[in-house]
Structures are given as structure tokens and as C-alpha cells.
Amino acid sequence: MMQPKAGKTTCPYCGVGCGVLLKKPTSIQGKIDSVVGDKEHPANFGRLCVKGSNLSETLTSDGRLATPKVNGENVSWSTATDFIAKKIQQVTHDYGADAFAFYLSGQILTEDYYVANKLAKGFIGTANVDTNSRLCMASAVVGYKRAFGSDTVPCSYEDLECCDLLIMVGSNAAWTHPVLYQRIAAAKALRPQMKVVVIDPRKTATCDIADLHLAIAPGTDAYVFSLLLAESHRHDVLDVEFIANKTDGYADALAEAILASPSIDVIAKTLKVDRALLDTLVKWWLDTPKTVSFYSQGVNQSATGVDKCNAIINCHLATGRIGKEGMGPFSITGQPNAMGGREVGGLANQLAAHMDFTTPGAIDLVQRFWNAPNLATENGLKAIDMFQAMESGKIKVIWIMSTNPMVSIPDTAQVKRALEQCELVIVSDCQEVTDTNAFADVLLPATGWSEKDGTVTNSERRISRQRGILPPFAESKHDWWAITQVAHKMGFESAFPYKSPHEIFIEHAALSDFENNGQRDFNIGALKALTKAEYDSLMPIQWPVTPNSLNGTQRMFSDGRFFTENRRAKFIAIRPQKPQLEVRDRYPFVLNTGRVRDQWHTMTRTGKSPTLANHTQEPYVELHKTDAERLGITHKTLVRVFNETGEIVVPAKVASSWLVQQGQVFVPIHWNQAISSKAVVSNLISQIVDPLSGQPESKHGVVNIEPVKNLLYGTLLSSTKLDVSDCLYHCEIKQSSGVRYEVALDSKTQLDEFVRHQVSVAFMNETLAGCWSEYKNTLNGDQRFVYLIKDVPVAVFYFSKTTINLDRSWLSSLLLGSDGVITDAISPMSETDKLALSVGYVACSEDKGQIVCSCFNVGEKQIQKAIVNGVESVRELGDRLQCGTNCGSCIPELKSFLALNNEVAL
Numbered sequence: 065m066m067q068p069k070a071g072k073t074t075c076p077y078c079g080v081g082c083g084v085l086l087k088k089p090t091s092i093q094g095k096i097d098s099v100v101g102d103k104e105h106p107a108n109f110g111r112l113c114v115k116g117s118n119l120s121e122t123l124t125s126d127g128r129l130a131t132p133k134v135n136g137e138n139v140s141w142s143t144a145t146d147f148i149a150k151k152i153q154q155v156t157h158d159y160g161a162d163a164f165a166f167y168l169s170g171q172i173l174t175e176d177y178y179v180a181n182k183l184a185k186g187f188i189g190t191a192n193v194d195t196n197s198r199l200c201m202a203s204a205v206v207g208y209k210r211a212f213g214s215d216t217v218p219c220s221y222e223d224l225e226c227c228d229l230l231i232m233v234g235s236n237a238a239w240t241h242p243v244l245y246q247r248i249a250a251a252k253a254l255r256p257q258m259k260v261v262v263i264d265p266r267k268t269a270t271c272d273i274a275d276l277h278l279a280i281a282p283g284t285d286a287y288v289f290s291l292l293l294a295e296s297h298r299h300d301v302l303d304v305e306f307i308a309n310k311t312d313g314y315a316d317a318l319a320e321a322i323l324a325s326p327s328i329d330v331i332a333k334t335l336k337v338d339r340a341l342l343d344t345l346v347k348w349w350l351d352t353p354k355t356v357s358f359y360s361q362g363v364n365q366s367a368t369g370v371d372k373c374n375a376i377i378n379c380h381l382a383t384g385r386i387g388k389e390g391m392g393p394f395s396i397t398g399q400p401n402a403m404g405g406r407e408v409g410g411l412a413n414q415l416a417a418h419m420d421f422t423t424p425g426a427i428d429l430v431q432r433f434w435n436a437p438n439l440a441t442e443n444g445l446k447a448i449d450m451f452q453a454m455e456s457g458k459i460k461v462i463w464i465m466s467t468n469p470m471v472s473i474p475d476t477a478q479v480k481r482a483l484e485q486c487e488l489v490i491v492s493d494c495q496e497v498t499d500t501n502a503f504a505d506v507l508l509p510a511t512g513w514s515e516k517d518g519t520v521t522n523s524e525r526r527i528s529r530q531r532g533i534l535p536p537f538a539e540s541k542h543d544w545w546a547i548t549q550v551a552h553k554m555g556f557e558s559a560f561p562y563k564s565p566h567e568i569f570i571e572h573a574a575l576s577d578f579e580n581n582g583q584r585d586f587n588i589g590a591l592k593a594l595t596k597a598e599y600d601s602l603m604p605i606q607w608p609v610t611p612n613s614l615n616g617t618q619r620m621f622s623d624g625r626f627f628t629e630n631r632r633a634k635f636i637a638i639r640p641q642k643p644q645l646e647v648r649d650r651y652p653f654v655l656n657t658g659r660v661r662d663q664w665h666t667m668t669r670t671g672k673s674p675t676l677a678n679h680t681q682e683p684y685v686e687l688h689k690t691d692a693e694r695l696g697i698t699h700k701t702l703v704r705v706f707n708e709t710g711e712i713v714v715p716a717k718v719a720s721s722w723l724v725q726q727g728q729v730f731v732p733i734h735w736n737q738a739i740s741s742k743a744v745v746s747n748l749i750s751q752i753v754d755p756l757s758g759q760p761e762s763k764h765g766v767v768n769i770e771p772v773k774n775l776l777y778g779t780l781l782s783s784t785k786l787d788v789s790d791c792l793y794h795c796e797i798k799q800s801s802g803v804r805y806e807v808a809l810d811s812k813t814q815l816d817e818f819v820r821h822q823v824s825v826a827f828m829n830e831t832l833a834g835c836w837s838e839y840k841n842t843l844n845g846d847q848r849f850v851y852l853i854k855d856v857p858v859a860v861f862y863f864s865k866t867t868i869n870l871d872r873s874w875l876s877s878l879l880l881g882s883d884g885v886i887t888d889a890i891s892p893m894s895e896t897d898k899l900a901l902s903v904g905y906v907a908c909s910e911d912k913g914q915i916v917c918s919c920f921n922v923g924e925k926q927i928q929k930a931i932v933n934g935v936e937s938v939r940e941l942g943d944r945l946q947c948g949t950n951c952g953s954c955i956p957e958l959k960s961f962l963a964l965n966n967e968v969a970l
């Protein structure tokens with residue numbers, strides 16, 4: 065067996081692409097003991113955010129998929145890949161190549177992506193290869209392509225540090241790209257004259273470093289940038305020479321911008337922001353050549369996302385603020401390898417290596433390079449169309465790899481119908497239970513982070529190695545290997561001879577360079593002759609990497625030459641549009657969706673970490689307190705959020721210093737059905753897409769909200785899993801020992817029957833008989849049930865008509881260890897603890913409140929207490945409580961507590 069070793073690799077979460085060091089395991093099981101930042105990696109220079117710092121907690125065998133399965137039966141890899149190859153051959157023979165599709169992910173490696181794309185587009189003959197990146201940055205890609213003729217991110221992270229004005233549009237980087245955000249915050253601390261503007265309908269943690277926050281009306285970003293273009297013209301801050309010599313289409317774009325934004329007053333009204341705030345933005349834009357516009361999902365996830373991207377790019381072209389230090393339109397990518405997917409052409413409207421089907425000569429070039437017998441010649445179906453084609457029976461076999469569409473694609477009911485209708489659903493995943501796996505006919509166990517080996521590209525075009533440091537779990541295999549096996553069984557052995565990711569990478573590098581002659585931006589030809597040893601020790605490098613740029617390329621377009629046919633950039637005339645769905649009487653709230661600090665996507669990985677569970681324990685809908693009061697909704701009580709597409713049932717979040725505006729609500733995207741049965745926000749989002757990019761409008765829905773009444777709230781802690789799926793609401797919260805559920809039941813539920821049933825199922829196999837301790841408060845109706853075995857609690861149940869105030873971490877510490885094994889050797893509970901059990905907290909223990917600093921487990925009540933006692937700065941808070949002194953992810957929240965206190969004092 066391969067021996068675990070210490071090594072450098074890359075964080076598997078966000079597109080910042082931080083370098084990490086997996087420290088040598090010291091325990092006998094070979095478990096990774098710690099993950100630390102790689103000081104030599106140019107993305108993070110040793111820093112890690114809270115998700116990266118807690119990676120080791122996710123490296124457990126907990127819930128891993130161990131063997132391939134066909135129709136629920138464990139089978140060998142050989143049987144599974146035979147079965148898949150035969151079925152693909154049968155359906156493509158009977159119905160044509162387009163009856164097959166891959167649905168991939170920005171979380172597979174470049175080598176995995178390359179092989180999937182080659183098999184489908186070159187050999188099976190279908191361009192039905194799409195990816196979750198369609199939900200993520202498809203609009204940014206089309207925006208760049210329209211303007212530059214290529215999907216080229218012009219900037220580098222350094223530009224964010226050396227610009228004088230940073231406009232962050234639709235990005236909550238403090239939580240979503242934390243290390244980059246900290247780099248920006250540090251640069252601003254050194255040069256306080258550097259201005260930061262945040263454009264976001266919500267006040268977010270990112271606003272902490274903002275000199276100006278524009279809480280614009282949802283979906284109105286294109287108006288902002290039309291105004292900036294028109295004002296640049298009105299105040300003559302144009303780069304006339306650049307416009308004349310390096311671009312086309314300026315006059316038309318300007319004419320539309322002037323039409324859309326006749327004056328600052330008009331735009332202030334459209335955006336619903338203060339005229340004075342908008343004046344400030346305009347002034348700073350006009351006065352500051354060194355400007356970077358940094359944009360993310362608030363821009364991309366829109367029915368007019370591409371236009372919004374081009375509205376931003378237009379402003380940079382008009383002022384010549386591109387290709388120079390500290391300037392440029394910088395689309396930031398979300399996933400660790402969204403960029404790698406773009407590079408291999410892993411989207412349905414791309415062919416390969418930054419060539420499209422429409423690129424002159426590309427089809428012939430790729431056909432010859434791959435020696436492809438059956439090259440697809442036209443665009444395939446984009447994600448949403450793909451799922452619709454599955455429902456209508458056109459796609460009969462889908463291979464889903466490294467993505468969880470039952471949670472992430474809009475309109476969950478449609479996704480479910482599609483998966484049910486499809487004849488063969490193959491899912492490659494690391495985990496056994498996911499919402500999507502429930503619909504799989506074939507499950508293939510994939511190696512996960514720390515086991516898999518290959519390359520990823522971060523948001524600044526930097527290619528880094530993810531290294532296989534730990535041995536693969538059970539029978540899990542690399543995704544490229546699984547695809548290669550199927551290719552062999554379909555008769556394509558000679559085109560898929562790969563024995564290692566190195567061979568795939570050098571072929572990919574060679575294709576990028578093949579007959580390129582400077583025509584295509586993506587070129588890593590200088591890496592095409594890497595030996596295996598050189599590939600294994602590859603240092604992070606920004607593409608293009610060519611004989612002229614052997615050390616990579618920091619900034620693109622410094623020569624003002626683009627990749628359009630005439631080498632000139634294109635202005636695009638933009639007519640701003642509002643979101644398609646408008647609030648009405650029946651659905652009076654705008655629904656916004658996005659991320660929380662400590663969870664990643666559908667929680668199949670971060671959901672394993674008890675530390676990361678602390679920050680945001682349950683799903684929620686955040687609403688403004690005026691709206692909440694009007695609807696009779698109080699903090700933490702259960703509400704139903706619904707529209708014509710579906711519904712969710714989650715607790716309300718009312719009290720917060722970062723608020724949504726009146727008439728708007730925010731729901732996080734993370735909680736899947738297995739963890740919380742009615743919290744998947746995709747249930748509420750329609751499949752409205754941008755016509756150019758196919759990216760769904762995931763940031764915008766319209767909904768209504770109502771309180772759920774006549775409930776009993778419950779907190780259940782148990783040393784083994786309970787079955788709470790019948791509750792009106794439940795959420796499982798990861799603990800370091802045992803399991804905890806927050807639930808809500810119908811007020812008429814017979815609680816003694818409920819708890820006895822739970823215990824009889826959960827502790828069915830226990831030979832030691834237990835006994836009950838019960839308590840009922842006749843005044844308020846609160847009820848407590850404790851089930852003890854040998855005087856040790858193994859399950860505790862607390863119920864109340866209102867939300868419950870308990871010391872949950874103390875309660876869980878009373879339970880048996882995480883293995884839940886009850887033996888004679890366990891020592892019984894103390895008398896004090898027994899007494900305290902009836903109320904739910906011990907008098908002497910400190911109630912920390914909601915955890916804010918996950919690294920040192922510091923809660924909001926401790927922070928508030930320290931502030932009341934005179935602490936005045938983040939540094940003093942750190943001295944006193946340690947919070948904020950490790951990864952720094954909680955610093956914006958610490959500052960908001962300090963600011964809140966100042967406001968109260970005023």
C-alpha cells in the first residue's frame with residue numbers, strides 16, 4: 065500500500081486556490097493531523113481561511129462510498145464499467161450520440177475533465193458535456209469572449225492589492241474568497257487611501273472594508289455601469305487613443321449607455337440608492353485610473369448576466385483600464401477548478417483548449433490532433449436544457465460527476481422528474497448518500513481530495529498541483545481512470561492509453577499549443593514535454609506558458625492586442641434589463657440566495673466537520689425586522705417560504721447586524737435534504753436562464769412567507785442516529801460526539817410516544833436496559849425526557865412551545881463518546897449534572913451563544929461581554945479571547961460587534 069507522506073497540495077474549496085501542506089500523519093491509522101497553509105504558494109503565502117484550516121476534520125471515512133454499485137448491489141469495477149459501456153453503446157446506436165450526456169463539475173481535476181471531454185466530443189460524438197460551472201461562471205465566460213474574442217481573465221491577485229479603487233460587485237468575498245479578501249484588507253491597511261466599494265443589495269461581511277456600500281435594488285447592476293460609461297464620456301476621462309486603435313463598437317455602446325442613464329438622478333431612483341452615494345462612486349471612478357472591478361455571482365447568476373459582465377468590461381475598455389498594473393475587469397471564479405474546465409473546453413458550447421465549434425479551423429484541428437473518429441461538430445445542451453432533455457426522454461444515459469444537481473440546479477421538482485425519467489443515471493461521488501445519489505442506477509466511488517492527483521487552475525490563471533498524498537479510500541478510483549476504463553470497453557483503447565495524470569496533462573498541454581501560432585490565448589505548450597518527475601514537482605504557474613513566457617504570464621493584454629479576428633476588443637451595446645420575475649401581491653418578497661462562511665455547497669464535505677458546524681448551525685431565511693414584525697415572525701421561529709415552484713420550511717433569522725433590505729429575503733444554498741428535509745432553496749428558483757450563456761437566474765426569485773403555527777420545538781441529542789424525517793422540520797447538526805437534531809413537531813404530537821418510539825428504534829440492539837427520567841413544567845408546558853443506560857444519558861429530548869434556550873454543547877458532552885458504545889465501564893453522571901439536566905444547562909458553565917470564531921470556539925455572548933467590559937478593538941478581543949487570531953475569517957463579524965456597540969453608545 066502507498067505510504068502516506070507529507071506534501072504540498074492545493075485547497076479543494078474555493079477558486080482562490082491556496083497552497084496547503086498536509087502534515088505527516090503521526091497516528092497509526094494514518095489520519096492527517098493537521099493542514100497548514102503553504103508559505104511558498106503565491107495565492108496565499110501561508111494563510112488559510114476557516115474552511116481550509118479545518119480540512120483535516122473532513123478526511124474521515126464517514127459515509128464514504130466504498131465500492132461500485134449497480135442497482136443497489138455492490139459490484140466490481142469491471143462489472144460496473146462493462147455495464148456502463150454496453151448501455152452507452154446501445155443507446156447511442158439506437159438513438160444517436162446525443163442520447164448520452166456528461167454533467168461534470170468545477171471540482172474535478174483538469175485531467176479528469178480533459179478525458180471526459182475527449183471521450184464525449186471526440187469519440188462518442190456528442191457535445192452534451194456540461195458542468196455545474198454553467199450555474200457559476202458561464203456568463204463571465206461569454207462576457208469575456210464577446211469583448212476579447214477569448215475567455216481570458218486579464219488580471220492577477222496582485223492587481224487587487226495595488227489598485228487605488230476596488231469595486232466589488234455581487235461578491236461576498238469576506239466569506240467566499242476569504243484569503244483573497246484578507247490580502248485586500250491587508251493592502252488597504254497599508255495604503256488607507258485605497259478605496260473599496262461594495263455593490264450588493266445586502267449588507268454583508270465584505271462591507272467591513274468598504275468605504276462605500278451601494279445597496280442597489282436587486283438585478284440593477286447594468287444600470288450602474290451604463291452610468292459609469294456615460295459619465296466617463298461626459299467628463300472626458302476616456303482613453304481616446306486606446307478606443308481608436310484597439311477597440312471597435314464604442315459609439316454604439318456609448319449611445320445605449322447614454323440612453324439608459326440620462327442622469328445620476330434617474331439612475332439613483334432606478335437603483336433605489338441615495339444620490340449622494342452614487343455621486344461618490346462616479347467621482348471615484350472618474351478620478352481613479354487604477355481601478356479593478358471584481359465581480360462574482362451577484363452579476364453572473366442573472367437572466368442578463370452576460371450583459372452585466374460586458375457593461376463592466378465596456379467601462380474598462382473606454383478608459384483603457386486593462387492590461388496594466390492595478391487595473392481590469394476581474395471575474396472571480398468560485399470552484400477550485402472552474403478555470404481548468406474552461407481550459408479543456410468542458411462546456412457544451414466549447415470544443416477543446418479554448419476553441420469553440422465555431423472557431424475557424426477548430427473542428428479540423430481537434431479532429432486531427434485526437435485522431436477522433438466521430439467528432440461532434442455543434443454545440444451540445446447546456447445544463448438546464450440537458451435536464452429538460454432528460455425529462456422529455458431525449459437523453460437516456462447521464463453520467464454525473466462531482467456535483468449534486470438535486471440541490472444545486474433550480475426547480476428541484478424538475479430535476480427529480482428528469483432523473484427519474486432517464487434510463488440510466490451514473491453518479492461518480494465520494495460519498496454514499498447524497499440527494500442525487502438517491503436517483504442513481506450506477507454509483508462509482510471516486511477518490512477525494514488528498515487522494516486524487518492532478519492539476520487545478522485558480523481565478524488568476526494559476527495552475528497548481530493537487531497531490532495524491534493519502535491512499536485511495538476502499539475501492540475508490542480517480543475519475544479519469546473510471547472514464548478511461550469505459551472508453552476502453554467501448555473500443556477506444558489506443559486513444560485513451562493513460563496510466564497516470566501526467567500523460568493526460570502533457571497531451572492537454574500539447575493540444576493547447578498545436579497549430580496555435582499565437583492565435584489562441586490558452587497556450588501551455590512549454591509544459592508539453594514535462595517528465596513525470598517535473599510534473600510531480602510543478603510549481604504554481606500562470607498561463608500562458610510558452611517559450612516566450614517560460615515563467616508564466618501575470619497580466620494579459622498589456623500590448624492592447626486581443627483574440628478577435630482583427631485583434632481589437634469589442635464594446636457591446638447594452639440595454640439594461642430588470643429581473644424577469646417581479647414581486648406581486650401573492651409573492652411580495654424578492655428571494656436572494658448565496659453562501660455562508662463555514663459551509664461549502666451541498667455540505668457533503670464541510671458537513672462532516674463539527675467545528676465548521678458551529679458558525680451557522682441551521683438553514684434559515686433572513687428577513688428585515690419590519691417585515692418580520694408585520695408578519696408576526698420572531699427570530700428562530702419556523703416559517704414557510706413558498707411560490708409557484710415549491711416551498712421550504714426553515715427558521716427565520718431576524719436579528720443581525722448585516723441585514724437584507726425590506727421586501728427582500730436571503731436563503732443560504734447549503735442544506736441538503738438528507739440534513740434538513742425542507743431546506744433546499746432550489747425548490748424556489750425557476751429555470752430562467754440568460755439566453756446567451758444559459759446560466760440560471762439563481763440570485764432572484766419571488767416568494768411569500770408565513771409563520772408555521774401550533775408547533776412544538778425540540779432539541780434531540782443522542783449517542784446514535786435517530787429517524788426524524790417525519791418531523792415538520794428537522795436539521796441534523798454535526799457534533800464531535802453523538803448526533804444533535806433541532807426539530808419542530810405538530811403541537812398535538814404525543815411526546816412520550818414519540819420519544820419512546822425513537823429510542824426503541826435507535827437503541828434496538830442494546831442489551832443493557834435503560835430507564836427514563838422525565839420532567840414536565842406545568843406552567844409553560846416544557847417537557848424533558850432523558851433516557852439513561854447505567855445512569856448515563858444516551859438520549860435527551862427537550863421540547864417547548866417556543867424556541868429552546870439550552871447549553872447544547874454541555875448537553876452533548878454528557879452523552880457517550882461518538883462511537884455510542886455502551887459498556888459496563890462507563891462512569892455514571894454526577895448529581896449536579898443530573899439536576900442540571902432537567903433545565904438544560906449547568907449554572908456554572910458559560911453560555912457562549914452562537915459561535916463566531918470557529919478556530920477558538922468563541923461565541924457571541926463572550927464577545928459582547930468583553931465589549932461591555934471595555935474591549936474596544938479586534939486586537940484587544942484577540943488578546944482576551946483569542947478570537948480572530950488564527951485564520952482571521954471572523955474579523956468582519958468581530959468588527960460588526962464592536963460597531964454595533966458604538967452605535968448603541970451613540
Ligand SMILES: Nc1nc2c(c(=O)[nH]1)N[C@H]1C(S)=C(S)[C@@H](COP(=O)(O)OP(=O)(O)OC[C@H]3O[C@@H](n4cnc5c(=O)[nH]c(N)nc54)[C@H](O)[C@@H]3O)O[C@H]1N2
Nearest residue numbers: 234235236240282283360361362398399658659661664665
Ligand atoms: N464559504 C463558501 N465559500 C465559497 C463557496 C461556498 O459554498 N462556501 N462556494 C464557492 C463558489 S463555487 C462560488 S461560485 C463563490 C461565490 O462567491 P460569491 O459570489 O461571493 O457568493 P454568493 O454568496 O453566492 O453571492 C454574492 C453576493 O451576491 C449578492 N447579490 C444578489 N443579488 C445581487 C444583485 O442583483 N447585484 C449584486 N451586485 N449583488 C447581488 C448576494 O447578496 C451575495 O452577497 O464562492 C466560492 N466560495
Ligand SMILES: Nc1nc2c(c(=O)[nH]1)N[C@H]1C(S)=C(S)[C@@H](COP(=O)(O)OP(=O)(O)OC[C@H]3O[C@@H](n4cnc5c(=O)[nH]c(N)nc54)[C@H](O)[C@@H]3O)O[C@H]1N2
Nearest residue numbers: 196199200466467468472492493494510657665666668762
Ligand atoms: N440558488 C442557488 N443555486 C446555486 C447557487 C447559488 O448561489 N444559488 N450557486 C451555484 C454554484 S455557483 C455552484 S458552483 C453550484 C455548486 O453545487 P454542486 O456542484 O451541486 O455542489 P457540491 O456540494 O460541491 O457537489 C459536489 C459533489 O461532488 C462530490 N465530490 C467531491 N469531490 C469529488 C471528486 O473528486 N470526484 C467526484 N466524482 N465527486 C466528488 C461531493 O461529495 C458532492 O456530492 O451550486 C449552484 N447553485
Ligand code: SF4
Nearest residue numbers: 075077078082113116
Ligand atoms: S480561501 Fe479558504 S477555501 Fe479558498 S482556497 Fe483558500 S483556504 Fe481554501
Ligand SMILES: [Mo]
Nearest residue numbers: 199200398399
Ligand atoms: Mo460556483
